[in-house]
Amino acid sequence: MREVVVLGVGMHRFGKTGDEAVGNKSVTELCRAAVDMALKDAGVSWRQIEAVSAASSRFSGGKGWGLNGNDVVEDLGGTGVPVYNLSAGCAAGGNAFNVGYSLVAGGIYDMMLVVGGEVMPRGMIQTSGVEDAADPEFLRQRCVGMPGPSFWATLARRRMHDHGTTEEQMARVTVKARQCAVGNPYARFRKAVTVEEVLASPYVSDPLRLFEICPVSNGAAAAVICSAAMARRFTRRPITVATSTVATIAFDDALPRSLAGPVPAGPSLHTEARAAVLRAFERAGIGPREIGFTELQDNTCYYELAFPEEWGLCEAGEAERLVEAGETAPGGRMPINPSGGFVSFGEATTAMGVFQIAELTWQLRGEAGARQVPDARVGLAQTNGLGGNATAAILKR
Amino acid sequence: MSELREPCVPGLFTEEGGASLLGARCRSCGTPYFPAPSHCRNPSCAESALEPQAFGGGGTLWSYSVANFAPPAPHRFDEPFRPYVIGVVDLDQGLRVVGQMVGEAADMRVGARVDLVVAPIYHEDGKAFTSWKFELSRGSREHA
Structure with a gap:
C-alpha cells in the first residue's frame, strides 16, 4: 500500500433551487465549479487526472443510471479516463473517496479526481425508489410511513429516555452548528440562531424540530488525490490520508431501519457507522482520543450526541455535558462538525462524503478562518447511507 | 363494521x-x-x-416519534393529513417492529405496554386500506 495524499479540494456553496447560492444551476454546473476549484487548488490540469471516482445519484444527472462521473468527464472534455460510479445512498461520496483512495494506494493510478454533486427535489427524501412489495423500504413507507426524520426522532426520543436529554440540549447542538456556519462561505445557512429560535421552530418529527434536521440541498464537492511520491512535484505540505474505510450494517443491528428485527440482548447501535470508524482507528493506528476534530453525518443534531459515544470519542451519556460546556465547538476538547455540518449545509446527499474531505483538508491546512480548529492535526470523517452503508476516513498533516 | x-x-x-x-x-x-x-x-x-x-399480542414501546408532516410517496394517507405517532415496539415474542400508533403523542411514553391491532391507514375507491398498528394496552391508557 502506498501513502495517498489530498492535493486539492473544491466546493460549490450549498443552497436550494432558486436561491442566491445555487440559482438554477444544474448538477453538472455545480460539479464543474467544485472540480475546477479542486484542480486549481491542486495545481494540476484536467489532462493529468488518470481516473475519476464519482458518487452516483438517483436524484440528479447521471442519465438516470447513476452515471454522474460520466457527466463530469463529458463536461470537462473526454480524455478517455476510466470512470468509477459508486452508489451507496447518502454514503456514496464517502464510497467514491474510498475507491479513489484504494486505487491510488494500490498503485493502479497516481492521480485521481473524486467528485459528488446533487440537485435535490424539494421536501423529504423519498427513500424507496420502487413500488415493489419485495422491497422492505417500500413496505416500510407504504404500511407505516416512517421517513428519515421520524426514524431519527425515535432514536432521539429513546436517548431522552436513556440519558435524560432535554430538548434544550438538542437545540444547543444546532446553535453551535450555526455559529460555525457563520464562518463558512460554503454553508447554506450562515445566520446564527439562539436556543429560543431553535425551540420555536416547528416539529418536523416530534421531538425533532425544523432547525434540528438537515433539509435537502443542492451542492457539490471535489478532491484531487495522488500518491505521496507524486505529490512532491506539486506541494510541500500535502494532507495525508491516514486511512479510508467502508462498512455495511451487521445482522444484529437493532435499530429500526426496516420493518422488524430481533429484540437485541445488548445496546442498539449504528453498526455500519461504528464498524467503519473503528476499522479506521485500527488501520490508521490512531485511537479515538487522538482525533483532533470530527466531521460526522449530522442529519439531525441527535447524531452529534450519539455518534461520539458509539465510537469512543467520549463516554456514554457524556455528550450533552460536552455540548453545554462548549467542548464540541472548534475551540473545545472534542470539536464536532466545525464546518457547520449537515444541519447548516443541508444534505446534497451523495456529495457529502467529499464535502467532508474538503473541510478536513481546509482545517488541517489551517485555512478554515473563523471556524478553524486550533492546531488541527488529525481529522475524522464519517458518512451513512440507505441500505446499511457507512464510510470513514482519517486525514492528518 | x-x-x-x-x-x-x-x-x-x-x-x-x-x-x-x-x-x-x-x-x-x-x-x-x-x-x-x-x-x-x-x-x-x-x-x-x-x-x-x-x-401478535402484547409488547413494550421502545420509542416513538410523530410524523408532523405528510411523508412522501410511496406512503398513502387520507386528506387532510393528520399527524400520526410511529412506534417502535418490542413484542413479547422477541420481535422489534415499527408501526403506526393508535392515539395521540401526549398519551405515549417509552416503556408503555401496547397491543398489536389492524386498522385503516387510508381510504381509496370506497375501501379502507389497513395496516398493522399498535394501541396502548388498557392499563397503559389508564395510567397515561
Missing part, C-alpha cells in the same frame, strides 16, 4: 383470530423475521430452518 377493508399490501398480516403479523422463525437459531424471508439470514446460523410464525 360496514366499510370494506383491504390490507394495504396483501399477505403481510391478518385480522382473523386476532391481529397478527405473518412472519417466520428459524428453528435452528431462533431468529424471528417479519416479513418472512426465503431463508435464515443470520450469518451465525448453522442451517436455515424457517417455519411460519404469526406475531
Whole structure:
C-alpha cells in the first residue's frame, strides 16, 4: 500500500433551487465549479487526472443510471479516463473517496479526481425508489410511513429516555452548528440562531424540530488525490490520508431501519457507522482520543450526541455535558462538525462524503478562518447511507 | 363494521383470530423475521430452518416519534393529513417492529405496554386500506 495524499479540494456553496447560492444551476454546473476549484487548488490540469471516482445519484444527472462521473468527464472534455460510479445512498461520496483512495494506494493510478454533486427535489427524501412489495423500504413507507426524520426522532426520543436529554440540549447542538456556519462561505445557512429560535421552530418529527434536521440541498464537492511520491512535484505540505474505510450494517443491528428485527440482548447501535470508524482507528493506528476534530453525518443534531459515544470519542451519556460546556465547538476538547455540518449545509446527499474531505483538508491546512480548529492535526470523517452503508476516513498533516 | 377493508399490501398480516403479523422463525437459531424471508439470514446460523410464525399480542414501546408532516410517496394517507405517532415496539415474542400508533403523542411514553391491532391507514375507491398498528394496552391508557 502506498501513502495517498489530498492535493486539492473544491466546493460549490450549498443552497436550494432558486436561491442566491445555487440559482438554477444544474448538477453538472455545480460539479464543474467544485472540480475546477479542486484542480486549481491542486495545481494540476484536467489532462493529468488518470481516473475519476464519482458518487452516483438517483436524484440528479447521471442519465438516470447513476452515471454522474460520466457527466463530469463529458463536461470537462473526454480524455478517455476510466470512470468509477459508486452508489451507496447518502454514503456514496464517502464510497467514491474510498475507491479513489484504494486505487491510488494500490498503485493502479497516481492521480485521481473524486467528485459528488446533487440537485435535490424539494421536501423529504423519498427513500424507496420502487413500488415493489419485495422491497422492505417500500413496505416500510407504504404500511407505516416512517421517513428519515421520524426514524431519527425515535432514536432521539429513546436517548431522552436513556440519558435524560432535554430538548434544550438538542437545540444547543444546532446553535453551535450555526455559529460555525457563520464562518463558512460554503454553508447554506450562515445566520446564527439562539436556543429560543431553535425551540420555536416547528416539529418536523416530534421531538425533532425544523432547525434540528438537515433539509435537502443542492451542492457539490471535489478532491484531487495522488500518491505521496507524486505529490512532491506539486506541494510541500500535502494532507495525508491516514486511512479510508467502508462498512455495511451487521445482522444484529437493532435499530429500526426496516420493518422488524430481533429484540437485541445488548445496546442498539449504528453498526455500519461504528464498524467503519473503528476499522479506521485500527488501520490508521490512531485511537479515538487522538482525533483532533470530527466531521460526522449530522442529519439531525441527535447524531452529534450519539455518534461520539458509539465510537469512543467520549463516554456514554457524556455528550450533552460536552455540548453545554462548549467542548464540541472548534475551540473545545472534542470539536464536532466545525464546518457547520449537515444541519447548516443541508444534505446534497451523495456529495457529502467529499464535502467532508474538503473541510478536513481546509482545517488541517489551517485555512478554515473563523471556524478553524486550533492546531488541527488529525481529522475524522464519517458518512451513512440507505441500505446499511457507512464510510470513514482519517486525514492528518 | 360496514366499510370494506383491504390490507394495504396483501399477505403481510391478518385480522382473523386476532391481529397478527405473518412472519417466520428459524428453528435452528431462533431468529424471528417479519416479513418472512426465503431463508435464515443470520450469518451465525448453522442451517436455515424457517417455519411460519404469526406475531401478535402484547409488547413494550421502545420509542416513538410523530410524523408532523405528510411523508412522501410511496406512503398513502387520507386528506387532510393528520399527524400520526410511529412506534417502535418490542413484542413479547422477541420481535422489534415499527408501526403506526393508535392515539395521540401526549398519551405515549417509552416503556408503555401496547397491543398489536389492524386498522385503516387510508381510504381509496370506497375501501379502507389497513395496516398493522399498535394501541396502548388498557392499563397503559389508564395510567397515561
